[in-house]
Amino acid sequence: MKKMILLAVIASVTLASCVKNEVTPDEENGSNAISYQTVVGTMSRGLSSTQTKFPITSTFGSFAYFVAGNGTWAANANDLTTTLYINDEEIKYHASASALFNANTWHATAVHYWPKQGSLTFFAYTPKTISVTCEKTTGIKAENYNVDANKNVDFMVADMVADKNQNTTIYEYNGVPTLFRHKLTQIGFKIKTASDYANGHSSGSYAAGDKVIELTGITINNVANQGIYTQLPAEGWSGQTGTVDYTHFSGNQAVTTTLAEAKNADAQTIVLPQTFSDNVDVNITITYTIKTYTDGTNYSTEIVTETKKLYELHSGTSNAWEMNKNITYGITIDLSSQIIYWDPAIENWDNVDNGIDI
Numbered sequence: 264m265k266k267m268i269l270l271a272v273i274a275s276v277t278l279a280s281c282v283k284n285e286v287t288p289d290e291e292n293g294s295n296a297i298s299y300q301t302v303v304g305t306m307s308r309g310l311s312s313t314q315t316k317f318p319i320t321s322t323f324g325s326f327a328y329f330v331a332g333n334g335t336w337a338a339n340a341n342d343l344t345t346t347l348y349i350n351d352e353e354i355k356y357h358a359s360a361s362a363l364f365n366a367n368t369w370h371a372t373a374v375h376y377w378p379k380q381g382s383l384t385f386f387a388y389t390p391k392t393i394s395v396t397c398e399k400t401t402g403i404k405a406e407n408y409n410v411d412a413n414k415n416v417d418f419m420v421a422d423m424v425a426d427k428n429q430n431t432t433i434y435e436y437n438g439v440p441t442l443f444r445h446k447l448t449q450i451g452f453k454i455k456t457a458s459d460y461a462n463g464h465s466s467g468s469y470a471a472g473d474k475v476i477e478l479t480g481i482t483i484n485n486v487a488n489q490g491i492y493t494q495l496p497a498e499g500w501s502g503q504t505g506t507v508d509y510t511h512f513s514g515n516q517a518v519t520t521t522l523a524e525a526k527n528a529d530a531q532t533i534v535l536p537q538t539f540s541d542n543v544d545v546n547i548t549i550t551y552t553i554k555t556y557t558d559g560t561n562y563s564t565e566i567v568t569e570t571k572k573l574y575e576l577h578s579g580t581s582n583a584w585e586m587n588k589n590i591t592y593g594i595t596i597d598l599s600s601q602i603i604y605w606d607p608a609i610e611n612w613d614n615v616d617n618g619i620d621i
Contacts, residue, residue, distance in 0.1 A: 295376050295377050295429075296363065296364065296370070296374050296375065296376055296377075297327075297349075297370065297375040297376065297377060297383075297430065297438070297439065298364070298365075298368045298369055298370045298430055298436065298437060298438030298439070299325065299354050299368075299369035299370065299387075299436070299438040299439045299441050300369065300431075300432065300433060300434045300435060300436035300437065300438045300439065300440055300441060301316075301317035301323070301369055301434070301436070301441045301443070302314050302315065302316060302317055302434045302435070302441070302442050302443070303315040303316070303317055303419065303442075303443045303444075303445075314442075316435065317441075317443065319356040319358075320356075321389060321390065322353050322354060322355045322389070322390070322391050323353075323354050323387050323388060323389035323390070323391060323421075323441070323443075324351050324352065324353060324354070324387065324388050324389070324391045324395070325349055325351070325352050325354050325371070325385060325386070325387045325439075325441075326347070326349055326350060326351055326352075326385070326386040326387070326397040326403075327347075327348045327349035327375075327383045327384065327385045327386070328340070328345055328346065328347055328348055328383065328384045328386075328399060329345065329346050329347075329348040329378060329381055329382075329383060330342075330344075330345050330381055330382050330383070330384060330426065331344040331345070331380070331381045332380060332381055334381070334382075335382075335425070335426050336382075336384040336423075336425035336426055337425070340384070340399050341399060341400070345399065348375075348378075348383055349371075349375055349383075349385075351395075351397070352371040352372075352373070352375070353371065353372070353391050354369050354370065354371055354387070355369065355370075355371075355372075356368075356369050357369075357370065367436070368436060368437070368438065369436060369438055369441075370438075377428055377429055377430075378428070381428070382425075382426045382427055382428045383426075383427050383428070384423065384424065384425040384426060384427070385421075385423070385424040385427065385439050385441070386402050386403050386420075386421070386423055386494070387403075387420070387421035387441050387443070388403050388405075388418070388419065388420045388421065389417075389418075389419050389443060390416065390417075390418075392416075393405060393408070393413065393416070393418055394406075400495065400496070401493050401494065401495050402423060402493070402494030402495035402498075403420045403492070403493075403494040404491070404492065404493050404494065405418070405491070405492040406491055407489055407490075407491060407502075408489065408490060408491070408492055408535075409488060409489045409505075410447065410488050410489070410531070410533060410534060410535045411488050411489075411505075411507065411531075414531060414533075415531065415532055415533045416533065417445060417447070417533060418445075418446050418447055418492075419443040419444060419445055419446060420443065420444065420446050420492075420494060421441045421442055421443045421444070422442045422444065423494065423495070424439055424440055424441070427439060444586070444587050445586065445587040446492055446536075446586050446587070447533045447534065447535065447536060447586065448533070448534050448535070448536050448584035448585060448586065448587075448588050448589075448590065449532055449533050449534075449588070449589045449590070450483075450511075450532060450534055450584070450589075450590050450591075450592070451524065451526060451532060451589070451590070451591045451592070452481050452511055452512065452524070452525045452526065452591070452592050452593075452594060453522045453523060453524050453525065453591055453592075453593050453594065454478055454516075454518055454522070454523060454525050454593075454594040454595075454596070455518065455519065455520055455521060455522040455523065455593075455594070455595055455596070456476060456518050456519060456520055456595070456596045456597075456598075457520075457595050457596065457597035457598070457599060458520065458597075458598070458599065459519070459520050460473070460474035460475075460476065460598060461473045461474060461475055468559070469556045469559055469560075469562075470556065470558070470559060471556060471557055471558055472555070472556065473555075473556045474553055474554065474555050474556075474598070475517075475553070475554040475556075475562075476517070476518040476551055476552070476553050476554075476596060477515050477516060477517055477518060477551060477552050477554075478512065478514075478515070478516040478517075478518050478525055478549070478550075478551045479513070479514070479515060479550045479551055479552060479566075480510070480512060480513050480514075480548070480549070480550040480551075481510075481511040481512040481525055481547065481548070481549055481550075481594075482508055482509065482510050482511065482547070482548045483508065483509045483511060483534075483545075483546075483547055483573075484508045484544070484545065484546050484547070484548060485506050485507075485508065485543070485544055485545045485546065486505075486506070486507060486508075486509065486534065486535070486537065486545055487503035487504055487505045487506070487507075487535055487537050488504075488505040488507045488534075488535055489503070489504050489505045489535070490502055490503040490504070490535050490536075490537070498586075499536075499586075500535065500536045500537070500586070503535060503537045509530070509531040509534070510527070510530070511525070511526060511527065511530045511531070511532075512525045512526055512527055512530065513527060514527070518551065518596060522593065525594075534584055535584070536583065536584050536585055536586050537583065537584055538581075538582055538583040539572075539573045539574040539577060539582050539583060540574060540582070541572075541574050541575075543574070544572070545572065545573045545574070546570050546571060546572045546573060547570070547571050547573065547576070547592065548568065548569070548570050549568070549569045549570075549571070549594060550566070550567065550568050550569075551567050551596065552564055552565065552566055552567070553565040553567060576592070
């Protein structure tokens with residue numbers, strides 16, 4: 264889901280669609296080895312046009328719990344007989360076949376077989392470099408995850424897949440359906456002017472009254488950067504701590520009527536999900552200059568600083584940076600209410616009568 268938030272007007276657009284999936288058991292040569300099928304999904308359930316193929320150059324970690332007999336995860340997850348079956352194995356894509364594995368499959372280095380009786384419930388996360396645990400009561404858990412220490416790392420967790428006993432095909436590969444969702448928030452900024460304040464003129468042809476606007480900075484202030492992610496029983500982030508500032512843009516960028524991205528190459532674009540409140544001073548600071556020409560060569564320079572509270576920008580929505588959301592803040596510089604007008608009047612003559620004696 265991608266959301267555009269305007270600094271003057273807040274609007275959100277949701278693009279999601281679902282289609283039915285055909286599930287096909289693995290019948291090829293009676294194979295009983297566990298493999299995986301991967302995809303990166305949006306907030307919508309089911310296979311969607313907005314889902315993305317998981318890159319074959321990436322890897323992920325997988326856990327699985329064994330539920331005995333005819334039991335189910337929902338009813339028997341906490342039974343003593345429900346035990347860890349696969350422990351944080353690194354899953355990779357393999358284009359070539361081997362003595363134990365088919366070509367073009369996702370699997371661990373060690374071969375893992377489906378149980379003869381009972382079922383498996385799977386958990387997965389990526390990238391594998393992130394330190395997580397996986398317990399029956401919590402699912403995937405990232406303790407004190409720090410977005411600064413993992414700058415712009417796209418931490419994703421797959422939907423829990425319960426009660427499986429064979430490879431199936433839902434997406435592209437034959438194996439455990441592994442649908443990843445982004446567990447952080449991605450942000451960005453775009454900027455434009457409401458009108459052409461240079462009046463169609465450009466450098467070398469400016470005239471009196473023309474305004475040239477340049478963006479000089481965008482900073483996000485006082486946001487939390489560390490928290491605890493837990494998948495079960497209710498997925499979410501808790502214990503957010505830290506107060507950091509992120510410089511998203513610093514420099515000089517011409518602002519025109521064309522909406523343009525404003526971002527430095529090293530900007531922090533993946534941030535920690537968190538909720539904003541009215542009494543917390545979490546804000547966005549925007550700085551820009553306005554050059555107002557008095558003739559073709561001379562101008563006066565105004566340095567402008569605007570501060571917008573994130574709570575106010577998100578009011579009417581969720582008042583939060585939510586998981587799996589790509590939020591774009593659209594900045595519009597509008598000077599239409601600042602046109603200079605004159606209010607002329609004439610003070611009457613002050614009549615003075617002076618007598619002249621002759």
